[in-house]
Amino acid sequence: MDDAVLEVKSITAGYVPDLPILHGVSMKANRGEVTVIIGPNGAGKSTLVKAIAGLVPVSEGAILHETVDITNIRPDQMAMHGIAYVPQIDNIFRSLTIRQNLELALRHSGKEGPAKLATLLDQFPALRDKQTARAGSLSGGQKQFLAVAMALATSPRLILMDEPSAGLSPKAAQEVLELTKSLTEAGVSILLVEQNVNQALRLADHCYILAEGSNQTDGKASELLGNQVVADIYLGGRRLRAGQ
Numbered sequence: 001m002d003d004a005v006l007e008v009k010s011i012t013a014g015y016v017p018d019l020p021i022l023h024g025v026s027m028k029a030n031r032g033e034v035t036v037i038i039g040p041n042g043a044g045k046s047t048l049v050k051a052i053a054g055l056v057p058v059s060e061g062a063i064l065h066e067t068v069d070i071t072n073i074r075p076d077q078m079a080m081h082g083i084a085y086v087p088q089i090d091n092i093f094r095s096l097t098i099r100q101n102l103e104l105a106l107r108h109s110g111k112e113g114p115a116k117l118a119t120l121l122d123q124f125p126a127l128r129d130k131q132t133a134r135a136g137s138l139s140g141g142q143k144q145f146l147a148v149a150m151a152l153a154t155s156p157r158l159i160l161m162d163e164p165s166a167g168l169s170p171k172a173a174q175e176v177l178e179l180t181k182s183l184t185e186a187g188v189s190i191l192l193v194e195q196n197v198n199q200a201l202r203l204a205d206h207c208y209i210l211a212e213g214s215n216q217t218d219g220k221a222s223e224l225l226g227n228q229v230v231a232d233i234y235l236g237g238r239r240l241r242a243g244q
């Protein structure tokens, strides 16, 4: 059943007026699914996610979340709309402890804060065990777990994640992707940008391919896995081979 939670309708967006990076990009993300965006470096994947999060101005088109128009939303309004954004870089405060990071993320939770903190620490035992350590001392994978835990602090219904597995070992990348998938079991919808294409296609439900700021193709992730069109696209400057 098509149950779109996010609808991007033919948006034009860019960092500078009259210099669009996205040219009429459209996409949908369904409730409780992982929707993955792939494409070569510079395709506009991060720009698309930032445009949804209100961090890059949209000059044409519209973005709907749960049928509410969130085009050019103020970034501080995201939590109110049930959306969280995990940026690719600088998504945790390295000099603070893990607990302080979570407390910061929970700062608007009021009386519910301590209970929510306990729930998050239960959900991420590796973080609970190191809660007084500085976040900068965590492994790459654990840092991403912390970033996801911080995103969960506002109980989002939609999480935008920009390359959470970038720079991680294959094992840590797989763990982060599996965590992403597990969040959908609670009904959360995920929009994921990924460069680990085959890994992402194995766990995602739907996939969009962007190149040069435009939609190329999209389809069921399981059907794009091993598809020649996908295999022929250069990702990160290297040709993607079947089974890679």
Ligand SMILES: Nc1ncnc2c1ncn2[C@@H]1O[C@H](COP(=O)(O)OP(=O)(O)O)[C@@H](O)[C@H]1O
Pocket (backbone or CB within 6 Å): 015, 016, 021, 039, 040, 041, 042, 043, 044, 045, 046, 047, 048
């Ligand atoms: N802050 C910025 N200011 C101006 N141009 C930018 C900025 N960030 C990215 N771009 C440009 O936008 C285009 C798309 O970048 P990006 O969305 O980061 O691609 P991707 O995430 O697919 O690698 C690139 O040409 C890039 O140079």
Ligand SMILES: [Mg+2]
Pocket (backbone or CB within 6 Å): 045, 046, 047, 088
């Ligand atoms: Mg990017």
